[in-house]
Ligand code: ATP
């Protein structure tokens with residue numbers, strides 16, 4: 001029943017209380033087989049955790065040994081009491097310590113890392129004075145580790161700081177390979193090297209999580225070489241992407257979606273009455289029906305509702321556009337909402353990076369979000385185990401060499417995480433009940449249109 005406390009919130013006033021924190025193994029100072037100091041890092045904050053053999057705290061010698069052999073940069077959950085140290089602690093950002101009761105390894109980093117945070121953080125003066133450092137190429141090759149330094153955390157927090165604890169990122173749009181595994185990419189020549197336009201910020205937003213940014217978002221262009229004409233596909237659209245570390249369950253991501261969108265819809269309804277009226281005059285539509293607490297249904301429940309209405313759909317396949325619309329109508333009838341989340345999709349119809357359900361790998365920790373029966377969002381928990389990720393990529397026919405650096409990111413310690421992608425033009429189109437995505441794109445790009 002414990003909830004996680006942020007390391008930066010550990011202050012003197014909390015002395016005596018039991019806390020649970022999640023962070024990386026920064027360093028370990030060995031004292032004896034019965035005692036050691038584990039420094040845990042969360043973003044730029046460091047706290048000293050004292051591990052002492054103790055009957056009272058149920059800490060055995062084996063437990064001390066277990067903590068000692070943890071690889072640095074691994075993720076750990078630490079349970080312990082906040083204590084005021086006798087002498088002031090040096091080399092940490094927090095002035096209190098944690099007397100450890102339990103340590104769990106959430107995700108282990110490789111024992112030997114290609115780059116260490118302290119080497120990446122070395123000042124130029126120190127390097128000139130002969131201390132070990134890392135050159136620029138090494139730092140850029142292993143950027144997900146390099147970005148964990150306090151300096152880089154600072155640079156990118158300044159660049160993208162927001163009040164809600166999400167950092168805005170800008171990921172590259174020129175990539176060496178596809179990011180969604182699909183075939184619909186625009187290929188181009190990158191100074192003699194084959195390249196393509198990003199189909200999504202997927203791989204880089206996940207790498208930003210591996211680089212300790214914890215919660216990131218991006219608003220940017222997404223390129224898909226769609227080969228057919230529909231009312232809701234563009235070749236270039238604006239993607240709103242979110243990625244975040246999670247503690248226990250992909251419902252943490254759905255909680256965010258489920259609260260964020262009703263908030264946005266309410267704000268639009270309050271602040272844009274004149275605009276909505278102007279739109280409605282030319283293209284009449286009914287205001288969107290949505291609930292204050294967003295409805296969630298599992299994919300299996302959706303299939304069941306369709307079945308009861310006489311529509312057969314494959315429980316391990318995808319829904320086609322027509323079936324999605326039909327389900328939208330059934331949901332409206334039964335729950336009086338045109339905005340809802342459908343989750344626990346069959347694994348076979350989700351991208352390779354999607355986390356399978358722990359209780360049944362035929363299903364996945366994933367979701368889509370619908371407005372008026374049409375998809376506006378896809379999201380999921382991601383696989384953060386590099387072996388499983390490689391296996392799933394291969395199964396989807398992806399050349400794993402082209403995403404090697406992405407897969408390797410999960411070898412340097414990665415937290416459980418997930419996120420989602422929103423199509424901006426689709427949200428506006430469907431909120432306003434418009435029938436074509438070209439109406440909500442400033443200068444639409446579709447398979448036949450490259451101008452104006
Ligand atoms: P996304 O591509 O982001 O997942 P989507 O709405 O295209 O969004 P899909 O799962 O790819 O979702 O497709 C859902 C259905 O939409 C498909 O089963 C198909 O009926 C239809 N569809 C998807 N892409 C196209 C396309 N390019 N042309 C025509 N129909 C399409």
Ligand code: AMO
Pocket residue numbers: 180199200202224226232233234235237239241242375376377378379380419420421422423424425426437
């Ligand atoms: P997906 O491919 O479902 O997921 O895309 C996310 C959302 O983007 C919108 N969208 C489009 N809009 C206009 N034209 C298109 N051709 C088009 N394709 C997609 C939709 C869709 O819901 N990386 C994942 C997201 C994630 O899991 O974080 C992804 O790209 O609104």
